[in-house]
Amino acid sequence: MDSGIKDxxxxxQIIITIFNDLTDIxxxxxxxxxxxxxxxxxxxxxxxxxxxxETFMKSIGFVDEEHLYEHERFIEKTIEFENQDMSMxxxxxxxxxxxxxxxxxxTCIDKRYMDFYKNLPA
Ligand SMILES: [Fe+2]
Numbered sequence: 001m002d003s004g005i006k007d008x009x010x011x012x013q014i015i016i017t018i019f020n021d022l023t024d025i026x027x028x029x030x031x032x033x034x035x036x037x038x039x040x041x042x043x044x045x046x047x048x049x050x051x052x053x054e055t056f057m058k059s060i061g062f063v064d065e066e067h068l069y070e071h072e073r074f075i076e077k078t079i080e081f082e083n084q085d086m087s088m089x090x091x092x093x094x095x096x097x098x099x100x101x102x103x104x105x106x107t108c109i110d111k112r113y114m115d116f117y118k119n120l121p122a
Contacts, residue, residue: 039090067112
């Protein structure tokens with residue numbers, strides 16, 4: 001989704017590359033032993049991205065409690081994944097979770113502040 005906010009768009013692209021890495025594991029194109037690193041980047045980069053978004057929302061005066069709650073859940077979930085024993089089931093669970101995030105959170109929840117930003121007077 002093109003939000004018109006360059007940094008955030010770039011970050012969403014990077015999250016898509018993390019998702020593609022997870023897909024490569026579940027498709028057997030990448031070894032399972034790389035899962036640990038991918039989950040680590042999903043947590044760390046996710047946290048960094050969430051901080052960027054929340055700072056941005058504050059800067060434009062946009063308040064959305066549900067959004068902050070979803071971010072908290074994302075962080076909890078990714079830490080939970082990272083702390084589990086590496087397995088193909090875990091790779092699939094992380095893959096499905098991130099797929100849900102890309103299709104639901106970015107397209108629906110993030111869209112709210114993007115629309116708010118677009119409609120701000122110049
Ligand atoms: Fe968000």
